[in-house]
Amino acid sequence: MSRDLPSLNALRAFEATARLGSVSRAAEELHVTHGAISRQLRVLEQALGQPLFTRLGRGIALTAVGEQLRDRVANAFDQLRDGWSELQRSRGQAPFVLSCPSSLLARWVIPRLDRLERDLPALRLHLSPEEDPLAPQRAEPDAALVLAAAPWPAGWQVHELAPERIGPVVSPRYPGLVRLREHGPAALENEALLHTSSRPQAWPTWAKAGDVQAALHYGQGFTRLFYMLEAAVAGLGVAIAPEQLVQDDLDAGRLLAPWGFRQTDAQWILAAPRRRNDSRIEALAAWLRRALAPSADAQKSLD
The missing domain is CATH 1.10.10.10 (Winged helix-like DNA-binding domain superfamily/Winged helix DNA-binding domain)
Known part of the structure; x- marks a missing residue:
């Protein structure tokens, strides 16, 4: 034959x-x-x-x-x-390829990289920035860390890590800080809000979740969340962001979260190709859950 x-x-x-x-x-x-x-x-x-x-x-x-x-x-x-x-x-030749959007990489993963490598030394992590790591592509990563909402894409095994919580953040140096203190969320009606073109629905989602009635107006837009948050730290306006991505800035006093954070329908997830059988994925998911858990100082206010 x-x-x-x-x-x-x-x-x-x-x-x-x-x-x-x-x-x-x-x-x-x-x-x-x-x-x-x-x-x-x-x-x-x-x-x-x-x-x-x-x-x-x-x-x-x-x-x-x-x-x-x-x-x-x-x-x-x-x-x-x-x-x-x-x-x-x-043969010990393959690092563990973790793909994630560049803003998550810069603002959350890299600041915790030393601790991750210390806690999981066998992981041999290789970071791969990719704005949409779950989209079909030539080379699949071993896993992808993303903020996403169900339904999950076919072909991926998803480990849910933590719910997403978003809220407005502002620098203590921002000129409009007194007005925000005095009038609360209603003062946003007079702000040209910082926003990202990659997630234009973030502000309306937050406003709807908190029944905020102010009419929102967009100001300077950015292609990446990372850039928008740098602008907020520089005192250029009020931004909106996931809690974990600004927690280090809140702890250091570079940013304030005047009205806390509200949960969305999205999740932090670690996704791996369904056919991939790698014990390192479970170990990484467990580490990420611990690292993403809220701390005692997770929320700060202007009061």
Whole structure:
């Protein structure tokens, strides 16, 4: 019986296209041209004598044969990845790749990195900044630390670590501090609020949770939460942020949280690919839960 297989490149092209639902995205992930992916797909279709994809509007969809091949190929590539990862770990060559958005990395992970490495010395942590680490990408991390709301994306095992709590924060040097002290949240109506383009719903979410009636007006916007909080520390305005990301600033007196923090429907989570079987993930999740637990000084006010 013949044991011939089609080209591995053709199978990789098919697996990426089936997973991402796009020839263009598959080409981008594999760093080849759109035409190269199309040629590899034609090789498979000619070998099978049947189409693997059909047109669906402006996109593509798998045929019944394509679905069968996708399931088998995806499983085979998963086994190859897992086997390779296990071989690397057994030889002590593979660090633990933790992906997280750059603002979480800069404001929460890095300040705690010494303690993390001291408590979990076997982890051999490698940090990978990625704004959307749960999105399909070429190289999956061992785990991703993110703030997100359910439902969780398919293919990930999610460890819930702590609820997200957000609130306004302001520098003690801010010129409008007296007004905020005297009038409470209603004074925000007269503020040009600092905000981020990555999360424009943060202010309305907080206001709704606390039944704040003030009409909110946006001022300077930033592409990253990290930049917005640096502006707040510099006394340039009132920002809004997750509690844990500003806790060090609150403890040091660089920022104040005039009305505390309110819980949202989001969570701090540690997500790992479902097929990944790595005891380090459970150890890291337990450490993160302890580190994210609120301290006695978790809330400060202007009073």
